[in-house]
Amino acid sequence: MIDDVSLKILEILQEKARIPNVEVARQMDMAPSAVLERIRKLERQGIIDGYEVRLNPDQFNRRLIAFVTVNVCEQKAKQPLGPYFAALREIQEVHYVSGKDCYLLKVRVADNGDLYRFLQEKIILMAGVIHTQTTQVLHTFKETAKLPLTNSTVEQRN
Amino acid sequence: MIDDVSLKILEILQEKARIPNVEVARQMDMAPSAVLERIRKLERQGIIDGYEVRLNPDQFNRRLIAFVTVNVCEQKAKQPLGPYFAALREIQEVHYVSGKDCYLLKVRVADNGDLYRFLQEKIILMAGVIHTQTTQVLHTFKETAKLPLTNSTVEQRN
């Protein structure tokens, strides 16, 4: 479905998405119009979902990452909890995970005080939330949304 | 440090980063040259870290997300484990977290079989790895790298 030419285009864009189309074409050794058409097609097919700017969290007072597992009892909740969590500004990821009726939240806040207030005011008080367990990130070695595009020896793409 | 004008530019770019500069200028009601200069400055200051394309994981055989906590004993490791994990294709995030000498990995693979092989071959076999606990994601409600830029009532930016 995705051929090597498109794959190479995606690799280039994954490296730096806000470069001119002509530049992609140059790196590909192809006509700009051909590259443009392919990118459009990838967008239409939903292979490319969008383009994001990556901001430095330190500059926006979001130095601290925490992972919070939230045990819930949805029967006691007054509203669906997944969408509720998803709507919170401090939360970047909401996953419903295997285990004991559990959500896993990735949270970004300024500092410990902020984290405390966030949990108290926005999580623990919610009807249906039974208890939480918070894991603080001390150091991040890698944090990316990139997907591996080149196939390693064992893997195949479809 | 970051004024409202830049903030609005970042909001626009956070929504869709690969749009022409002129379009940003139109939405801002400013001259394109002024917008360009501001974006350049934000890049120079490291406030903008880069631009990424967001790919659809389903289309690349990465339907399954798992979070893996890895208990380690770095003394028994033959190499630093953080960088080792970070180098693995399947891993999107590597955090060293509070708790019992623990790494938290966010892993993206095709399916259960893939996850099993990944853990067996690339994690559990590593010297220094004591044991792991894997949590599978059943459903994802939200997954973004966006930072909240508008200030809510209580918060402030610096």
Added chain:
DNA sequence: ATTTATAATGAATAACATTCACATGTTCTG
């Protein structure tokens, strides 16, 4: 061999990026 579908090229033109001279406004300082 011919049809059909898919995708590349290259030329033409519209749109955009980029630079720069100049204007405006703010802050700092003597």
Added chain:
DNA sequence: CAGAACATGTGAATGTTATTCATTATAAAT
């Protein structure tokens, strides 16, 4: 308070890029 220093905006000019489209090439299907 004047005016220097700085930051940031505008608008025009120019070079670059995006986009469209007619045409050609390639590959698979009948």
